[in-house]
Amino acid sequence: MGASRTFWELIERRAALTPDRPVLLQGERRLTFGELRERSERVAAGLYERGVRPGSVVAWQLPTRLETALLSFALTRLGAVQTPVIPFYRDREVGFALRESRAEFFAVPGLWRGFDHTAMAHRLAAELEHPPLVLDAYDSLPDGDPSLLPPPPAPADGEAVRWIYWTSGTTSDPKGVLHTDRSLIAAGSCLAHALRLSARDVGSMAFPFAHVAGPDYTVMLLLYGFPAVMFEQFALPDALAEYRRHGVTVAGGSTAFYSMFLAEQRKDPGHRLIPTLRLLAGGGAPKPPEIHHAVVREMGVLLTHGYGMTEVPMITMGAPDDTAENLALTEGRPPAGMEIRITDETGEPLPYGAEGEVRLRGEAVCRGYLNPDASAPAFDSEGFLITGDVGRLQESGHLTLTGRLKDIIIRKGENISAKEIEDLLHRHPGVADAAVIGLPDPERGERVCAVVEQPPGAAALTLAEIAGHLRAEGLSVHKLPEQLELVDALPRNETLHKVLKYRLRERYA
Structure with a gap:
């Protein structure tokens, strides 16, 4: 498929190529690429009837379900600005996101895992000067007829900010990270090309779809035309039956997921945990080399690890044809168009092999933060994002992370x-x-x-x-x-x- 400027263009191209192939699998339910386009159009028409317009800010706090994907794609069809919120967040983080984004609509799952999200939404809305309209969107979505009240044409500008993701806010208030369709497509394309996947693969989403990895993974499905199994609640060993039933070939998430799979494999070392599995892949957290070696040795699969963050969802990724040493000791290489610079404390570039701060520039980098005061100090004078991570860059382009500036202990x-x-x-x-x-x-x-x-x-x-x-x-x-x-x-x-x-x-x- 050629380069697409917007998510909706990517959806239409894939639906035209392989309309009957499945894209999302969940339990007994499945959605094909053609159904994804058609149902997203109907949800977009239903949202339009509710008042959602191009540029409307729509927050959603929903679990990893087919309905969540349909809602998100319907919003891309309308050209709305969507701000996903991790479903485990509560009043403090959710209230902050609603207030800072000035959300006009807020989609929630109702009572989910023992917590009443609808009650929280109304409680928070009552405290806001401009309260959002609350929508329940767990197992039913607005359904409209595009021929009766057709929404305006799908957006063609992939450079407009249409996504606000939130940093974890573990030490202070979260920051709203501004992304465009193009920046997220660029990140997802990096993942897709690095992993060398094909239409014969079956992927898996064991992470929250509201995480920035959601569009990352979705781009990969749309580019290569293969399906993924969605897990609303991921836990091992319970999830293994779904991996085996659908013949998952690619799994992962982060280092903690690798360890969980490895622990299950060790319960029965004589049998393959997931017979069809050939690749574990992920990122988002440091990967100790010993974990890599143990997975390859005991599970009999490849392990490729990458480097990303909310601001830049995919920076580097290990590739299946990398050497064993590079797969174990580095975070892989960046795609074309991603510049990595290692600098000293003053911002001066350092040579290959020297340890310093990692700075980034490229299409997959966010467009800054919702709060302009946070954007200026995050970028240097040449437009490189200052990550706060520490690492070394090889001449081959492979990056090794050695820590974070705040994770350096001065004794x-x-x-x-x-x-x-x-x-x-x-x-x-x-x-x-x-x-x-x-x-x-x-x-x-x-x-x-x-x-x-x-x-x-x-x-x-x-x-x-x-x-x-x-x-x-x-x-x-x-x-x-x-x-x-x-x-x-x-x-x-x-x-x-x-x-x-x-x-x-x-x-x-």
Whole structure:
């Protein structure tokens, strides 16, 4: 398929090419590419009758369902500005998103997983100067006849801001990230081309469709014409039956998902967990090399990992034809059109192999933030996004992330990478997962604290054991943890299950 300027153009092209092929699978239900276009048109007509117009701001907080995809595509057909909200967020985050975006409509799932989203929506609307119209959109959507009250023509401008995504807001209020159809299509195209997928594949969406990975993945389906299984609630081992029933060939999400699949495989090492599975792929969180090697060795599948963020959904991606070393130790390469620059603290470019801050420029980069005051300091004078991530770039284009600026522990004036220690801890059989943090210390400035989640039944680790293991792995003495905390489970977010280090710092400071 040729380059498409808008999501709706991409949908129409795919529906014309393969109208009868399935695109979304969920339980016994399925939606073909042709049905996706037709039903999205009807939902768009129904929304138009309700007052949704081109440029209307529509917030939606919905789980990963066929109806959610239809609503989102209907909004792209109308040229509305949509602001997806993760369904696990509550009053503080949701109220902030509604207020800052000045949403005119708000679609919710009603009572979902024991929480009344409709009641929350009306409660928040009552506090707003311009309250949105609340729509229940779990298992039914507005249905209209495009021939009776036809909406205006689908938008042709892919450069207009039509998406507002929200950063996690783990340490402060979330930031509204501004995207266009073109920036999201560029990101999704990177994922599609890197993974070398084909129409014979079957994908899976185990993450919230409201996450910025939603359009990423959808672009891939539309470009290559293959389906994906949607999981409204993802949990293992319950979800395995759906993976097997639909013959999923590509799964993943993030490092936490790799670990969950690996743990299930270890329960029955003599049989393939998902017989059709050939590739695990994901991103959104650091990937310890040991996790990569364990997946390949024990599950018998490829593992490709990438680098992305809300501001730039797909920056780099490992490819199936990369070397084993690059797949394990790097985040892959960027696509054509994505510029990666490694700089020192003043913004001066550094040579290949040098460690510094990662800065980005390209079509997939967001157009800034909803709050203009947040946009100016996020970009340098040459238009590069300042990520706050630290890494090294090879001449081949492969990027290795070594941490975040705020994840550097400064002990007695020496910089210590938390990620370096975490990667080595993952090599210990008594460690299921680990997070290394810096804690205030009156003598050292910061001390190194390792917070460890152990496998079921493992003997409790001691600080001396951890130190001995790290010394044997070659870690310098000045980087050794001075504090060890054992936890039943590390705190994680509800989207890609990233570890929330700020909670650990709050708990142990």
